[in-house]
Amino acid sequence: MHAYANPTRFLAIARPLTPWLLGLGTVLLLAGAWAGLAVVPGEAKQGETARILYVHVPAAWLGMGGWTALAVSGLVQLVWRHPLAGIAARAIAVPGMLFTALCLATGSIWGKPTWGTWWEWDGRMTSMLVLLFLYAGFIALTMGDTGGNGGQRQGGSLSRGAAVYALVGAINIPIINRSVVWWNSLHQGPSITVRGSSIDGALLWPLGLTLLGFSFLFGAIVLMRMRRIIADNRVAARLRRLADDEGSGV
Amino acid sequence: MKAKHQRLILALVALVGVAGAGVLAASALRDEAAYFRTPTEVAAGAAATGEAMRLGGMVASGSLQRQPDGLTIRFVATDGEASVPVEYKGIVPDLFAEDSGMIADGRMRADGVFVADRILAKHDERYVPPQMSHPPKTGKATPAA
Numbered sequence: 001m002h003a004y005a006n007p008t009r010f011l012a013i014a015r016p017l018t019p020w021l022l023g024l025g026t027v028l029l030l031a032g033a034w035a036g037l038a039v040v041p042g043e044a045k046q047g048e049t050a051r052i053l054y055v056h057v058p059a060a061w062l063g064m065g066g067w068t069a070l071a072v073s074g075l076v077q078l079v080w081r082h083p084l085a086g087i088a089a090r091a092i093a094v095p096g097m098l099f100t101a102l103c104l105a106t107g108s109i110w111g112k113p114t115w116g117t118w119w120e121w122d123g124r125m126t127s128m129l130v131l132l133f134l135y136a137g138f139i140a141l142t143m144g145d146t147g148g149n150g151g152q153r154q155g156g157s158l159s160r161g162a163a164v165y166a167l168v169g170a171i172n173i174p175i176i177n178r179s180v181v182w183w184n185s186l187h188q189g190p191s192i193t194v195r196g197s198s199i200d201g202a203l204l205w206p207l208g209l210t211l212l213g214f215s216f217l218f219g220a221i222v223l224m225r226m227r228r229i230i231a232d233n234r235v236a237a238r239l240r241r242l243a244d245d246e247g248s249g250v
Numbered sequence: 251m252k253a254k255h256q257r258l259i260l261a262l263v264a265l266v267g268v269a270g271a272g273v274l275a276a277s278a279l280r281d282e283a284a285y286f287r288t289p290t291e292v293a294a295g296a297a298a299t300g301e302a303m304r305l306g307g308m309v310a311s312g313s314l315q316r317q318p319d320g321l322t323i324r325f326v327a328t329d330g331e332a333s334v335p336v337e338y339k340g341i342v343p344d345l346f347a348e349d350s351g352m353i354a355d356g357r358m359r360a361d362g363v364f365v366a367d368r369i370l371a372k373h374d375e376r377y378v379p380p381q382m383s384h385p386p387k388t389g390k391a392t393p394a395a
Contacts (some may be wrong), residue, residue, distance in 0.1 A: 079256060086371060113343075120285070122285040145251045171268055171269060199377040
């Protein structure tokens with residue numbers, strides 16, 4: 001694992017991997033959208049509105065998975081001080097927040113015709129909104145975190161505060177997951193558990209396509225953002241060296 | 251002991267502490283964070299007459315009656331153990347039906363009827379294609395399942 005913590009080695013893998021993830025993700029997502037919209041029937045009670053689950057469920061899982069990865073990155077940063085961990089955390093935060101927002105928006109659009117309301121303060125919705133705010137807080141924390149020299153902190157690493165924030169925020173992930181089990185809620189219980197799925201197989205399979213497709217796109221976005229942060233760091237380092245050379249040359 | 255091992259242990263201990271605090275807080279919220287009360291809780295005296303509350307339950311099979319004015323409905327909300335009669339005047343969501351979950355905002359009247367001023371339909375976690383009908387759930391029917 002240490003071998004891949006080196007930015008140069010990381011780039012050697014990330015560069016060829018990015019277009020594959022991007023291409024495969026787009027193809028799977030288009031196939032899933034076509035299957036979900038045109039191939040499978042509407043649900044027995046909800047009719048056509050149930051189709052939104054092919055976007056809503058992957059968005060929810062990626063929003064939560066994104067913070068899990070963010071917390072692991074924070075831990076690796078705190079304990080092993082790998083510069084790549086901080087870069088990964090910075091790269092994950094924006095798509096993670098985007099998918100959390102997508103989950104909340106699609107849920108709201110589905111809630112109006114199904115439940116009869118756009119928004120209720122039940123456990124699931126409230127804890128998911130908290131996740132959105134956690135992402136916003138992390139982005140704000142790391143954005144202003146320039147290390148005082150105009151560039152990002154040395155090598156893109158996180159401040160200790162931001163890494164601890166990522167770890168503490170992870171408490172919300174099991175709360176979101178269990179919210180519909182612990183508390184009476186408007187949101188239905190889990191459909192897909194380790195014991196199986198209460199979504200009939202005839203309606204379930206497009207979800208596999210969109211879930212993989214969105215995940216690959218998420219991965220591609222994270223790799224692209226990591227490459228950009230590494231490139232920014234190299235530019236900043238080179239400019240510093242140039243400035244030092246000029247200073248000593250005069 | 252190497253510094254990074256110290257940091258790992260410190261981080262893990264802190265993580266366990268924070269997770270424990272989170273679980274404690276969540277379990278303390280168990281009743282406060284409930285979105286609605288069940289008919290069993292109402293039968294046990296959870297609802298004072300006239301107090302604003304939210305009632306959740308299944309619409310009992312065969313209990314839904316539309317009144318002659320065309321707007322008022324009456325039905326029985328049940329969780330399989332206790333049941334509460336409900337009266338509501340207004341438009342219900344499309345998914346509101348017998349043997350389905352519903353959540354009503356309102357208050358208990360002195361005669362033991364829950365008068366709702368808003369009704370939401372609750373969908374359950376089962377998704378089936380139209381050819382298959384929703385079979386009634388076996389066992390204890392609760393909308394929180």
